[in-house]
Amino acid sequence: MHIRILGAAAGGGFPQWNCNCPNCGGVRREELNARPRTQSSIAIRGADETAWTLVNASPDILAQLHANPQLQPGRAYRDTGIRNIVLTDSQIDHTTGLYMLREATKPWPLWCTDSAFDDLTTANPILQVLRRYCGVDRRRIDVAGEWFAVEGSEDLRWQAIALPGKPPPYSARTPQPGDVIGLLVEDLRTERRLCYAPGVAHIDSSLFELMSTSQCVLVDGTFWTDDELVRLGVSHKRAADMGHLSQTGGMIKWLDRLPATTRRVLIHINNTNPILVEDSPERALLSSHSIEVAYDGMEIVL
Template sequence: MKTRLLAALLGLALPALAQTQQLVILGVAQDAGYPQIGATQEFVAAELGQRARQKVVALGVVDETAGQKFLFEATPDLPAQLFALNEALSTPGTLPTGIFLTHGHIGHYTGLMYLGREASGASAVPVYAMPRMASFLTANAPWSQLVALQNIALRPLAAGQEIALNPVLKVRPFLVPHRDEFTETVGFEITGRHKKALFIPDIDKWSKWPTNLPEIIKKADYVLIDATFYRNGEIPRDMAEVPHPFVEETLKLLQALPAAERAKVYFIHFNHTNPLLNPDSPERRELQRLGFHVATEGLELPL
């Protein structure tokens, strides 16, 4: 990817791109990123190069044949994530073909601010949103200014209804239970030419969702799921206030799956306290021993 972008910047010719689609992981951290605000030791470790900084969770989807690139989530790290996404198509500086939003928590939509007049001054970037999410953006400043000035063009989504981005790239949102203070919350099914991915960065306990997680894993090729916290007691507050499935719970739920099914699962959306962020942690080694994956920034998965 970096070779193609550098060639484009220098005006050099490269062989034609293969006719492929790919999913690119652009960030893996919970909404507040890593290091997280107030975590002095994490900042020191990052400054010393002892731990890697982690961008907020986001995906990119690229269709090289169609010349399209989509962002899933608009995070506070959007400028750097868009740069990384542009590398995939050798299109320096250009805005995404469209942006899909899961819900109205800070790490998932506030990057839209970079499309406004203070930054890129974008023109009608399509933003795909569920009804409550679209109403939230329309009715509340400063997001309403993006709508009024047509920096963004809201595109409606409906739960369970698939939309075609081109003849061989489709997206279907589906509702998941979460803390829906301002908007509903969805996951996305992303279907490419050959593969299907599920993206569920935020959800409450799996037991609150009427869908059977092991069963939907069998119907997909990649399943990127909420791994905010590894275990109970990880943060010094009542964790019922922020109900996510603990990774320990998810591992128990999926332990009976065959190895080929476990290999489809990529844990993502890590709080700064989650030991899976540490490549050397026993928890990460155990998870990988069991055949699961820890999502990492820059990973490319063919669609």
């Protein structure tokens, strides 16, 4: 199984277009040892090098596709290596890129939960719009734990992990299971697993068991502290209010409990998080715990 990190930042990217926090201002002035990142998305394939599954379609999808030529096999005038799209939620940061994929030559096989499908056909009807262009072949993700396979990568199997979370701010729905999911992806040839959870409010015993049986965990790295945005004066919301477990609020401790052979990688990193600075004390602390920080273009092979 091959995993490409298309974008490693949280919503807004890094630097964020309207942000002058120490991180964003510093990287613009080239005063920090930090690399820019686009908004969170990954691509996964099995044995077939031309059959990729896009997990979340960020607003930066066109730049991400340009930066990853593996996703453009060039077999015809109109071609792509993306065979399927899987969504972990219906947030704007994970779905706006669908508009940019409207020139596809056939309907997109798109996997999502019922709650995400409801949002994307009513309050924010992206899928209704796409039906007037390339079309969408919606596939249902069962949050009860049923395994599924995607087209072109039958050597991989997928399972949704229901996570605590809320509908997007634009949605008027009450919270329900499936608003936020993680993904367990297993390579049937090697029996090696990826646990992908870019948005984690807290970790319970069932989620930790799945993480413990995975050879790589690619998990929520949004905030360093719970009060990060409050201290900077850019928001009144804490990390927990936004559905994220901060590194110092418990994520590092949970990752420390994983087997020594498990690869630990943080993704969906907010522009304010000091771990973006590669020579920062916070990054050094992560390294001492064998925790990596994802970056655009990073490749993981399991």
